[in-house]
Amino acid sequence: MSQFLQVLLSGLATGAVYALVAIGFTLVWQAAQTVNFAQGEFVMLPAFFVLVGMNWLGLSFWISLLFGLAVSVLLLGLVFKKLVVEPILPHGGITLIIATMALGILLKESAKEFYGAEAQPFPALFPGDPINILGAAVSLRDLMNLAISLGVVMLLTLFLNRTRTGRCMQATAQNPGVAEILGVDVKRMVLYTFLINAALAALASFLITPVYLAKFSNGETLGLIAFIAAIVGGFNQIRGALVGGLLIGVLDNLTATYVTAQYRAALPLILLIAIILLRPQGIMGTSEGRTV
């Protein structure tokens, strides 16, 4: 029992971080009807921004985190939206999707070029010491990761539902034509979405890199898992992405512990196939009609 709880909690902790990235997918999908295949690299890079702050600029770790967050929001939010999304989106969603794939490769190779191919140690935000919960030894880091991720998702949901700006963002996502005729600043709302996506990716980066170490190729797996999490949960729902992320995190841990660690990488893919066959709109998702 205590082992199960341990496995469950650490699975939830990893899953919650996947969920942050998956929510980014759904937000960008809703705002721009596109899939950002550089999303994994958007999670890989912020850790390097922090390392640049610490090692090149001589900033303290906590200041470097703020620096990393700011640079991420600027580059992966604003600059990405202005330089990649805006000019390419009018040429079609598919074109933009391919462009984001290219961007992913560019970012990955650049990180390797500028910072090296070696995995870099990344300071832990919280100590990894285990604490005892009902007989299960759970690391403080896992608990904090879980708490922070869920807290941020809750804040985001509150922002979208309880503030006028949040509701304008929802209107833009659900019916951009109507948002425009009501005078909503649609462009600004889309920009906010991209900024939030970048911030979520940065947060995920800071939470997960102490475990994975900062490596240029981190985005490959992370991006894929988060993408699958978003599909499994329901691509057009924030709570779907949350459920998808948590589910993959937990299943991954359970399989590794109780079945075999050998096939853990295959698990999200099996889940993906099952969902697409049985419930293509995702666990929480709603099917979207498209007029062609």
Add this chain to the structure above:
Amino acid sequence: MLELRDVHGGYGKITILNGVSFAIPKASITTVIGPNGAGKSTVFKAIFGLLAIQSGQILLEGQDVTRQTPRQMIARGVTYVPQGRNVVPQLSVYHNLELGGITAPDQGKVKARIEQVMDQFPMLREFKDRKAVELSGGQQKQLEVARALLLDPKLILIDEPSIGLSPNLVQEVFRTLTRLRDQGVSVLMVEQNAKAALAMSDYGLVLELGQTRLHDRADKLLADPRVGQLFLGGHVAAADAAEGV
């Protein structure tokens, strides 16, 4: 109130409006009729800043408003209710109404206005916490009309309000528009349901191939045999629409 002078415009290289000119007076209802593809909805988009205008001029109360953005038009007291469903599906009825006043600088006043509008449309008060998508088609249309009233517009552009509504709901929407006219609001409406719409309008306007063909008092247009032939009994689907199909 509103005047169009030889407006040409369209989408990309396709020109749809080939010189539309007309003027509508304050506190009046004008119905635009014409065959499919005549450019009726396009005129509204041109007025509201959603269409590339190639040449011509649009004046609102004597001021040039050609090529303004929707936000600017709203600020000048114009609102637009397009065809079809135009609610934000997952937001509540109340928050859909709130969006109707989103451009207002004083959001406190918007709250008070929402209460007034819900007094006018008691159904909306009853369902204010429901998601808009859960309303029936007719209720959604009422929500859209109510939302368009939130900023006390001077001019309402309303496109095909009768589509998908039962005949008594159509009458309800028409009654609302008449009441607004009596309060001093100008209404410009496109309507397939031409006979019924002209019957409650002050003026009628016939568009064909992106040009103004006829513009006269509504009762005169109703009596005009050319209009009768072309749009009321002829091959146009007006007869069907009159039945509320």
